[in-house]
Amino acid sequence: MTAAPPPRCDRIAELTADQFQARLPEALQIYVTAMGYPPATAQQRAPMWSAHMQRAGWRCIGAFSEQDQLIGIGYGYLGAPGQWWHEQVRRGLLSSGAEIGDWLDDYFELTELHVHPAGQGAGIGERILRQLLTGAPGNKVLLSTPEGPTRAWRLYRRVGFTDVLRNYRFTGDPRPFAVLGRSLPLEER
Ligand SMILES: CC(C)(COP(=O)(O)OP(=O)(O)OC[C@H]1O[C@@H](n2cnc3c(N)ncnc32)[C@H](O)[C@@H]1OP(=O)(O)O)[C@@H](O)C(=O)NCCC(=O)NCCS
Structure with a gap:
């Protein structure tokens, strides 16, 4: 039996809060699959992701297949x-x-970025990231990611992110x- 071909990305589009809410189960499925978390994590995260939609400056980008499935x-x-983070x-x-400087003033928190494993490695994550940050509020963007090396690290370095804090342990995660972080806006390409 041959494996199904990876889904082709047909479009990258901004989602309103209502559109994202309607896609929440799909989005959480991508999240748990991409991160390798137990399936039950999806239900635990649902109320938090819904609450995030209410926050100032919330912005969401999705990648869709030709069959309108969410890929990323x-x-x-x-x-x-x-806020906790x-x-x-x-x-x-x-x-x-370290110098706190102005890192924590006027920043966009990149909270989640995930591509379904079947669609990874084709530039979809970078397209989502660039579109999300183009038009994001704030004069800088901050994110946290497990220490690498990972594909996420290669992506963030490629897009110009530099170290703010290394080897940090968030409460509740070993x-x-x-x-x-990096400044906004992104450079024109
Ligand atoms: C991190 C993640 C979002 C990146 O998304 P992605 O679509 O897999 O990755 P990218 O957009 O960076 O592209 C990946 C590869 O495709 C290649 N690529 C870029 N543009 C391409 C194109 N147009 N055509 C084909 N390949 C392309 C890149 O060279 C890159 O190669 P490399 O990573 O082996 O160096 C995704 O891998 C993921 O969901 N990982 C698991 C969850 C995770 O770690 N999320 C981040 C938590 S902070």
Whole structure:
């Protein structure tokens, strides 16, 4: 039996909150598959992803197959004091002795970026990322990713992300993470 060919990306498009909500089960399926998480993680994450849609500056980009299946997803919003991730990064910067500088002012938090494994390695993640950041609010973008090397790392370096914090442990996750950032807007290509 031959494996099914990877889905071809037909279009990359912005999703409204209503459109994303309607696609939430599909998006969460991509997330758990891409990250290798147990399927039950999808239901646990659903209320959090729905709450994120209400945040200021929320912006979401999806990649779709010719059959209108979701192949990849990326979203983020304006980070702000009081949000869990913001406070975690602030704590990490303070405890590392690094300069907080203005990293935590006026930034777009790239919260999720995932491509279904069958569609990975064809440039879809980079297309989603670039479209998400083109028009994103904030004068910089920050993200966290498990320490590499991974394909995500190659992508973020290619798009110009530099180190903000390395080998940081977020509360409740034993893995070391990096926090990466870059200025916005992206350069014209
Ligand atoms: C990280 C992730 C989103 C990247 O998306 P992707 O579509 O797989 O990757 P990219 O868009 O970067 O493209 C990947 C490869 O395609 C190649 N490529 C780029 N443009 C291409 C094109 N037009 N045609 C064919 N290949 C292309 C790139 O050279 C790149 O090669 P490399 O990664 O082997 O160096 C995806 O791999 C993923 O979901 N990973 C698991 C979840 C994850 O780690 N998410 C991030 C958490 S922070």
